[in-house]
Amino acid sequence: MASPSKRGHGGFEDLGDPDLVPIMSIMCILIPMLIYSFVLYEVKVQEISLPKFGGPSTSNSKSKVLNLAILVAKDQHIIKIQGGEKEAKEITVKKKKFRVCPAEVPCEECAGEEYEDYDFPGLYAEVAKLKDSKAFAEVDSINIGADDTVPWRVMARTIDSVRARLEKPNYPDLCTYSRAKPLRVKTTDADGKEVTTAAEMFPKIVFVML
Amino acid sequence: MAENKDLSPDEIAGQGKTGAVDEAKVEDAQERRKKRLYDEKLQLSITSLMDIMTILLFFLIISSTTDPLNVIQTAAMQFATSTADVSPKDDxxxxxxxxxxxxxxxKPVVAVSCTVDKAECTDQDFERLNQCEVKPLDEVCKKEFRFEVDKQDKEKSDPNSLVIEPLRKELDRLVKQQIAEDEALGRKFKGVVTLIADKEIPFRLLMEVIYTAGKVGVKGKGGLSQFRFAIMKTGS
Structure with a gap:
């Protein structure tokens, strides 16, 4: 007489645990590979508007709308105020000497060698002053242009200097400016809820070609 | 000897006191016990570890494949830093x-040529240039690097043209494909471009790319009209 089947009696043959070691080996290779290719920094975007080819209007024009433009030259920033009732005005912010300051050293104790760089704290102070004036209180767009050779990193920092307001109206050096926090203000959103957002100066950036 | 197999070493040692078993047998029993305990410990369950690994693997695969801005930084591609805080969109x-x-x-569609001191740039030059924010006094930081697209790739081979022909053609193909896909899915084509530019790329080349992209589109169905730059967010 044949022995009764285990399955027939509702039982299963004990096959033991599956051998997971080869799968584990593949995973141990795959996971470090993926971690290596994983982006560990935060990527954000800066929106810009289409360039206006031909550059800003000439200094002789006297349109009623005030137009603020920043031009990045090889050795300075030029702030151009055009339009309105007054004559066109130019403010230059020349490159300045700053001290090399490693991230771990406090700015007050910074004693590195001197090097020349764009005066972003100076540009920020000038733009903040303009934004505080009555003429630009309601203006939210700014034109930014540059010499052909100006690198994107300089443009990105220039945009930062004009877009958002920082905690203080001016900073003595590049180190304290670079480490400054954006000013947060309380506003109400579309639903009427109170929210804290970064205070803006000129959030709409328009690229122009010279 | 066989009768001692299931006795513990202590029991065997106890028998030893009566003079029935010699020291070799005690040692043998101790060895067997050690081996049995060792074998029991080796039966490690890796199922829970597998669960963790599987979740981690899926998380990494999904994260690395869904983000179009997932660009590995190399000597020739370094993000510019900014305090901008707008999150990128998928579309x-x-x-x-x-x-x-x-x-x-x-796919690389156009070659960018780089020259420094009238010589072609090397990866070593790029690596040194990438250190300029930390070591701004390095000699290489004072040199002028020229990044440009060859005139043969410009419209009508004019070096002053803002239109990069191979890029325009490829963008045109991609936009038409995107419009067709959006139509099939009943969506509206948004025409958003995200420029992921290396931090040293000059303003002129950026404008050439933007101008070329601005020329692309299908009449009545829209074109590329919104531009964003990808940046690496800094602390402040």
């Missing part, structure tokens, strides 16, 4: 501008 066409190529849809 944009990414254009990658490195120091060597303009890349669209994971």
């Amino acid at each position: 944009s066409i990414p254009i990658l501008i490195t120091r060597r190529h303009i890349v669209l849809d994971n």
Whole structure:
């Protein structure tokens, strides 16, 4: 007489645990590979508007709308105020000497060698002053242009200097400016809820070609 | 000897006191006990570890494949830093501008030539240039690097033209494909471009790419009209 089947009696043959070691080996290779290719920094975007080819209007024009433009030259920033009732005005912010300051050293104790760089704290102070004036209180767009050779990193920092307001109206050096926090203000959103957002100066950036 | 197999070493040792078993047998029993305990410990369950690994693997695969801005930084591709805080959206066409190529849809479409002191740039030059924010006094930081697209790749081979022909053609193909896909899915084509540019790319080359992209589109169905730059967010 044949022995009764285990399955027939509702039982299963004990096959033991599956051998997971080869799968584990593949995973141990795959996971470090993926971690290596994983982006560990935060990527954000800066929106810009289409360039206006031909550059800003000439200094002789006297349109009623005030137009603020920043031009990045090889050795300075030029702030151009055009339009309105007054004559066109130019403010230059020349490159300045700053001290090399490693991230771990406090700015007050910074004693590195001197090097020349764009005066972003100076540009920020000038733009903040303009934004505080009555003429630009309601203006939210700014034109930014540059010499052909100006690198994107300089443009990105220039945009930062004009877009958002920082905690203080001016900073003595590049180190304290670079480490400054954006000013947060309380506003109400579309639903009427109170929210804290970064205070803006000129959030709409328009690229122009010279 | 066989009768001692299931006795513990202590029991065997106890028998030893009566003079029935010699020291060799005690040692043998101790060895067997050690081996049995060792074998029991070796039966490690890796199922829970497998669960963790599987979750981690899926998380990494999904994260690395869904983000179009997932660009590995190399000597020829370094993000510019900024305090901008706008999160990227999925529905944009990414254009990658490195120091060597303009890349669209994971394919290099145009070569970017780089010269420094009238010589072609090397990866060593790029690596030194990338250190300029930390070591601004390095000699290489004072040199002028020229990044440009060859005039043969410009419209009518004019070096002053703002239109990069191979990029325009490829963008045109991609936009038409995107419009067709959006129509099939009943969506509206948004025409958003995300420029992932290396931090050293000059303003002129950026404007050439933007101008070229601005020329692309299908009449009545829209074109590329919104531009964003990908940046690496800094602390402040």
